[in-house]
Amino acid sequence: xxxxxxxxxxxxxxxxxxxxxxxxxxxxxxxxxxxxxxxxxxxxxxxxxxxxxxxxxxxxxxxxxxxxxxxxxxxxxxxxxxxxxxxxxxxxxxxxxxxxxxxxxxxxxxxxxxxxxxxxxxxxxxxxxxxxxxxxxxxxxxxxxxxxxxxxxxxxxxxxxxxxxxxxxxxxxxxxxxxxxxxxxxxxxxxxxxxxxxxxxxxxxxxxxxxxxxxxxxxxxxxxxxxxxxxxxxxxxxxxxxxxxxxxxxxxxxxxxxxxxxxxxxxxxxxxxxxxxxxxxxxxxxxxxxxxxxxxxxxxxxxxxxxxxxxxxxxxxxxxxxxxxxxxxxxxxxxxxxxxxxxxxxxxxxxxxxxxxxxxxxxxxxxxxxxxxxxxxxxxxxxxxxxxxxxxxxxxxx
Amino acid sequence: xxxxxxxxxxxxxxxxxxxxxxxxxxxxxxxxxxxxxxxxxxxxxxxxxxxxxxxxxxxxxxxxxxxxxxxxxxxxxxxxxxxxxxxxxxxxxxxxxxxxxxxxxxxxxxxxxxxxxxxxxxxxxxxxxxxxxxxxxxxxxxxxxxxxxxxxxxxxxxxxxxxxxxxxxxxxxxxxxxxxxxxxxxxxxxxxxxxxxxxxxxxxxxxxxxxxxxxxxxxxxxxxxxxxxxxxxxxxxxxxxxxxxxxxxxxxxxxxxxxxxxxxxxxxxxxxxxxxxxxxxxxxxxxxxxxxxxxxxxxxxxxxxxxxxxxxxxxxxxxxxxxxxxxxxxxxxxxxxxxxxxxxxxxxxxxxxxxxxxxxxxxxxxxxxxxxxxxxxxxxxxxxxxxxxxxxxxxxxxxxxxxxxxxxxxxxxxxxxxxxxxxxxxxxxxxxxxxxxxxxxxxxxxxxxxxxxxxxxxxxxxxxxxxxxxxxxxxxxxxxxxxxxxxxxxxxxxxxxxxxxxxxxxxxxxxxxxxxxxxxxxxxxxxxxxxx
Numbered sequence: 001x002x003x004x005x006x007x008x009x010x011x012x013x014x015x016x017x018x019x020x021x022x023x024x025x026x027x028x029x030x031x032x033x034x035x036x037x038x039x040x041x042x043x044x045x046x047x048x049x050x051x052x053x054x055x056x057x058x059x060x061x062x063x064x065x066x067x068x069x070x071x072x073x074x075x076x077x078x079x080x081x082x083x084x085x086x087x088x089x090x091x092x093x094x095x096x097x098x099x100x101x102x103x104x105x106x107x108x109x110x111x112x113x114x115x116x117x118x119x120x121x122x123x124x125x126x127x128x129x130x131x132x133x134x135x136x137x138x139x140x141x142x143x144x145x146x147x148x149x150x151x152x153x154x155x156x157x158x159x160x161x162x163x164x165x166x167x168x169x170x171x172x173x174x175x176x177x178x179x180x181x182x183x184x185x186x187x188x189x190x191x192x193x194x195x196x197x198x199x200x201x202x203x204x205x206x207x208x209x210x211x212x213x214x215x216x217x218x219x220x221x222x223x224x225x226x227x228x229x230x231x232x233x234x235x236x237x238x239x240x241x242x243x244x245x246x247x248x249x250x251x252x253x254x255x256x257x258x259x260x261x262x263x264x265x266x267x268x269x270x271x272x273x274x275x276x277x278x279x280x281x282x283x284x285x286x287x288x289x290x291x292x293x294x295x296x297x298x299x300x301x302x303x304x305x306x307x308x309x310x311x312x313x314x315x316x317x318x319x320x321x322x323x324x325x326x327x328x329x330x331x332x333x334x335x336x337x338x339x340x341x342x343x344x345x346x347x348x349x350x351x352x353x354x355x356x357x358x359x360x361x362x363x364x365x366x367x368x369x370x371x372x373x374x375x376x377x378x379x380x381x382x383x384x385x386x387x388x389x390x391x392x393x394x395x396x397x398x
Numbered sequence: 399x400x401x402x403x404x405x406x407x408x409x410x411x412x413x414x415x416x417x418x419x420x421x422x423x424x425x426x427x428x429x430x431x432x433x434x435x436x437x438x439x440x441x442x443x444x445x446x447x448x449x450x451x452x453x454x455x456x457x458x459x460x461x462x463x464x465x466x467x468x469x470x471x472x473x474x475x476x477x478x479x480x481x482x483x484x485x486x487x488x489x490x491x492x493x494x495x496x497x498x499x500x501x502x503x504x505x506x507x508x509x510x511x512x513x514x515x516x517x518x519x520x521x522x523x524x525x526x527x528x529x530x531x532x533x534x535x536x537x538x539x540x541x542x543x544x545x546x547x548x549x550x551x552x553x554x555x556x557x558x559x560x561x562x563x564x565x566x567x568x569x570x571x572x573x574x575x576x577x578x579x580x581x582x583x584x585x586x587x588x589x590x591x592x593x594x595x596x597x598x599x600x601x602x603x604x605x606x607x608x609x610x611x612x613x614x615x616x617x618x619x620x621x622x623x624x625x626x627x628x629x630x631x632x633x634x635x636x637x638x639x640x641x642x643x644x645x646x647x648x649x650x651x652x653x654x655x656x657x658x659x660x661x662x663x664x665x666x667x668x669x670x671x672x673x674x675x676x677x678x679x680x681x682x683x684x685x686x687x688x689x690x691x692x693x694x695x696x697x698x699x700x701x702x703x704x705x706x707x708x709x710x711x712x713x714x715x716x717x718x719x720x721x722x723x724x725x726x727x728x729x730x731x732x733x734x735x736x737x738x739x740x741x742x743x744x745x746x747x748x749x750x751x752x753x754x755x756x757x758x759x760x761x762x763x764x765x766x767x768x769x770x771x772x773x774x775x776x777x778x779x780x781x782x783x784x785x786x787x788x789x790x791x792x793x794x795x796x797x798x799x800x801x802x803x804x805x806x807x808x809x810x811x812x813x814x815x816x817x818x819x820x821x822x823x824x825x826x827x828x829x830x831x832x833x834x835x836x837x838x839x840x841x842x843x844x845x846x847x848x849x850x851x852x853x854x855x856x857x858x859x860x861x862x863x864x865x866x867x868x869x870x871x872x873x874x875x876x877x878x879x880x881x882x883x884x885x886x887x888x889x890x891x892x893x894x895x896x897x898x899x900x901x902x903x904x905x906x907x908x909x910x911x912x913x914x915x916x917x918x919x920x921x922x923x924x925x926x927x928x929x930x
Contacts, residue, residue, distance in 0.1 A: 023739055023852065024738050024739055025741070026737075026756070027737050027753045027756050028753065028759065030741065032753070053750055055751075055753035057754075058754060059751060059754030059755065062755075095741055097741055098742070098746045127742060
């Protein structure tokens with residue numbers, strides 16, 4: 001190796017050291033932001049509140065009983081400027097890679113949220129799996145300032161709660177940034193997001209001492225979903241309706257209840273479900289058939305119908321089918337009539353199955369949707385019945 | 399860089415055109431060999447002069463049969479009981495029987511007859527006399543004859559065969575090599591009773607005249623490897639050899655590498671099994687560590703115990719060793735990379751926990767890590783060097799004072815102590831010490847790479863290591879064989895060990911003369927099929 005090559009090698013090695021380590025940040029030089037809250041402010045401006053973790057409070061050994069998070073609010077015109085200006089009140093550089101939630105105030109949502117999402121999608125600092133949540137009936141800042149004894153950070157509490165409810169009850173609409181933007185840009189679908197409210201007195205939940213009460217004064221509560229027309233909030237669905245909405249979107253796991261007689265109900269735990277939508281045009285009216293095929297186990301049986309009889313199963317399957325058809329139709333019709341926004345993605349199905357027809361109506365699709373004919377056909381298969389076939393209720397009757 | 403290094407080496411070189419290291423070096427002038435003088439008087443003067451000012455040189459005039467003779471030996475090198483019992487008794491008998499040793503044949507026969515139980519050599523030249531005397535032989539010269547006989551009376555004062563101290567196993571032979579070459583050779587011979595097992599002897603070291611042995615199976619080991627090993631050992635130009643480590647540096651393919659180019663072990667079973675595979679063992683007198691050549695990267699993850707226990711457990715442990723190697727090499731770098739560059743890669747729960755512990759630590763994570771790593775290296779070095787008597791202090795000071803106090807004083811975080819401790823433990827998993835040292839060295843290099851460039855630096859450093867590994871060869875065998883070049887048939891004994899019945903062939907990368915180890919080995923299930 002010549003002297004020149006040797007020198008070049010050394011210089012290249014030095015170059016590595018001389019890069020200045022531009023993205024090097026010690027962990028104790030950053031504050032992890034877990035939640036953002038957007039609220040309306042006077043004159044065009046909006047206010048942005050961040051929720052940053054106070055890590056030592058989350059460690060059993062270093063906790064002193066102080067606040068687990070720091071919230072700080074700034075008013076301004078753009079997200080980018082506000083987030084970099086936060087150090088007006090926050091000591092450390094903010095790190096957004098662990099952000100879990102973006103809480104949007106009802107009023108902000110009504111005016112449209114795409115101008116905020118623009119920055120979040122552009123910036124490389126955010127992970128795009130955070131949930132967009134509408135604060136229903138309370139201020140957005142109340143959501144990120146309500147503590148909980150186990151997950152002391154409100155955003156983390158919500159995130160974990162949503163994951164759990166999605167696995168157990170199933171009625172949770174995924175509203176990560178990517179899902180939201182995808183629905184926003186899709187021609188046959190409008191976006192939805194989760195809605196959260198505070199149950200109790202929001203002011204009480206701001207204090208860590210609230211966690212000492214067995215009966216919490218304020219609890220963050222999942223309260224269904226918000227529907228958007230493009231990026232503007234148009235209405236909410238209740239938790240029950242959200243689950244009906246999710247039936248049309250392939251639900252994974254849930255428990256459904258239907259009456260089994262005059263005096264009781266039976267519950268079906270559904271562990272397998274498949275939803276298929278057939279789209280067509282009849283007499284220039286869009287027609288959809290939602291086929292829901294589910295498998296489940298009987299988990300509750302309040303009636304005196306023995307589960308050792310095959311007729312009980314057949315009967316229950318039929319009841320459940322009718323029940324589901326009725327409930328789903330009701331929810332869909334209500335959305336058609338009251339809001340007129342296609343959050344179900346029927347337009348998407350149509351565009352895949354009848355592209356030419358859809359193309360004709362793409363501009364006034366919401367109008368078409370509101371008078372579309374939508375049938376729900378459910379097929380229920382009961383597979384198992386739990387630990388006992390013969391219920392003790394049977395014996396009570398005798 | 400190579401050139402600079404070569405220049406440094408050449409500047410250190412001295413003119414050594416006549417520097418041969420054989421018994422012939424003892425010849426004062428290189429003009430020719432001087433035969434033993436027929437005149438006893440002359441010889442007496444000659445050797446008194448050679449061994450001048452040596453308190454342990456012993457020369458006595460004796461009678462050999464009817465003839466006058468000389469008895470020469472070094473009292474410090476010979477076993478005096480053997481001299482008294484064998485040589486003096488024999489000489490007394492010969493005197494009584496008036497044995498005639500006046501002719502050359504008579505003298506040789508006398509040696510064979512009277513000292514049959516000892517190793518006896520007939521010698522011709524003066525320098526040979528000196529050489530054998532120095533080697534612990536007793537030399538007998540006779541008046542009127544220009545030859546002598548050297549009888550082996552070497553003292554056998556050696557350390558007893560003990561348990562291996564550096565490569566311990568639970569199940570399997572526990573003996574280990576000692577400093578005596580003879581013992582070591584016998585330990586191997588006892589395991590391989592095969593006339594094809596050769597022990598070629600060389601003498602290396604101008605001043606120390608150390609004997610070095612090449613051991614191999616001549617019907618198995620590749621001729622290329624044996625020739626190469628022989629050539630390299632012969633070419634060693636050194637004044638002193640005290641350990642196989644000296645030899646290792648001389649015969650390595652490459653000096654500028656952190657990786658060991660030869661395998662060293664003090665386990666006779668490891669050496670024997672490698673000889674069977676077709677490798678060459680190099681035994682150095684005075685060293686309990688035997689070298690094995692050629693060596694490949696994957697050898698350093700194999701332990702003889704792998705073959706003494708079930709193949710499933712052995713395979714699991716072997717995979718664990720690879721994992722430990724990666725941990726020892728990369729864990730500190732990954733920690734630095736994640737905590738100072740890539741916060742988004744750590745799960746939220748974990749990053750919060752690390753952050754909470756790092757609150758109040760005054761140094762950057764990399765400084766914190768280096769403090770602990772260097773402290774650990776100091777402790778380790780102290781543990782090796784310090785007199786055994788004070789050994790307990792090290793463990794107390796090391797574990798308690800440095801570890802716990804540093805955390806309590808807030809200089810380092812708990813999490814970092816876990817990282818350093820796990821890295822250290824993982825470093826000890828490698829069965830070969832010199833290989834573990836390579837990871838020690840490279841670990842620091844990778845820490846610096848990562849501190850500057852994040853995980854990108856870790857990856858760059860790691861790729862450089864792999865590129866380096868792919869570039870080196872040991873005795874002509876690629877270091878990464880059988881992974882690179884990939885040899886499918888040899889995979890049976892690399893990351894996992896397959897059942898012994900399936901290992902019928904020797905590793906291909908060693909190019910053995912006979913590649914089939916055991917042709918009619920078969921699994922028990924196969925045997926059943928054959929019998930029906």
